[in-house]
Amino acid sequence: MKSQNQKLSIKHWAEEDRPREKMLQRGASSLSDAELIAILIGSGNHSETAVQLAQRILHTVENNLNTLGKLTIKELIAGFKGIGEAKAITIIAALELGKRRGNTDAPQRDKISCSRDAFQLLYPLLGDLPHEELWIILTNRAGKVIDKKKISQGGTGETSADIRLILKSAIQTLASGILLFHNHPSGNIAPSTHDDLLTQRLKKAAKLMDISLLDHLIIADNRYYSYADEGRMNED
Structure with a gap:
């Protein structure tokens, strides 16, 4: 003992x-x-x-x-x-x-308050690519960027999107907002039917997790199309 x-x-x-x-x-x-x-x-x-x-x-x-x-x-x-x-x-x-x-200042996160802010953040990554890529930016409730991540890469005409991967990234980082991005190597910024469908599917799926899809930007050359600016984020 x-x-x-x-x-x-x-x-x-x-x-x-x-x-x-x-x-x-x-x-x-x-x-x-x-x-x-x-x-x-x-x-x-x-x-x-x-x-x-x-x-x-x-x-x-x-x-x-x-x-x-x-x-x-x-x-x-x-x-x-x-x-x-x-x-x-x-x-x-x-x-x-x-x-x-x-004695070290906390790093300052980028803040997105409009589509131009978002465009300027991802244009350097997508603007000159010869193929399509799909990216997301994840934000907190104050609009500050938590992370940005490439979801998929495709050919010259289309890239696939796995909504489960997008939501997994958002949940893991405790994000409250998602901005979706992809580029059109053709130079045409007009959204396709596939783009419209992806936007609506992701918006509905994110809503179930109390996460907001804030925008979907299509980048082509030095221009972009914003679903939010066009008033299309409120479509059912």
Whole structure:
């Protein structure tokens, strides 16, 4: 029988109490500072688990990560049994990354407020192609671009569209809006019957998932046709 002073190996903890498993189940934000540090150092010492060691480290700096970040590698090694050079370097490197992230501006996403915005975003990819390609732009509720993706590639006259692939991409990125694009290598921007059918099918399918088909643009040379601009997105 284990004595009360003998630590319980981390592999014997309840799964929800293990930092790595807890992160997988609940996300990084559910972990305490000590649990995050425990993941970094990986193991404790003969008398402490990684979490207990991390808690003790934080206690010495009054649980202040900024103060922890000011400790040197030598101070971490000398001050805490179980912290060697590799673990000390890992802690300092992680804190430095956090500091740099705080000083970095979040990337600005493209925003689509009209068909011209959408055209300018995809024209460089589709404008000069000798064959047809079908693309989508996925947006959030503010009209900011989450992702753009090629769905299919065809010949000189037509490309196929798998609505399931389009919706899968939208669902995976939690998009609220879809803009559909394809090019006409012939130079004729007029939509075909096939284009009309695809627009209506995708609009109805997306609506079932509470996703809006915002527009369908046909690009040819330096021109484009917009279903939304032509008032055709409200057609049944």
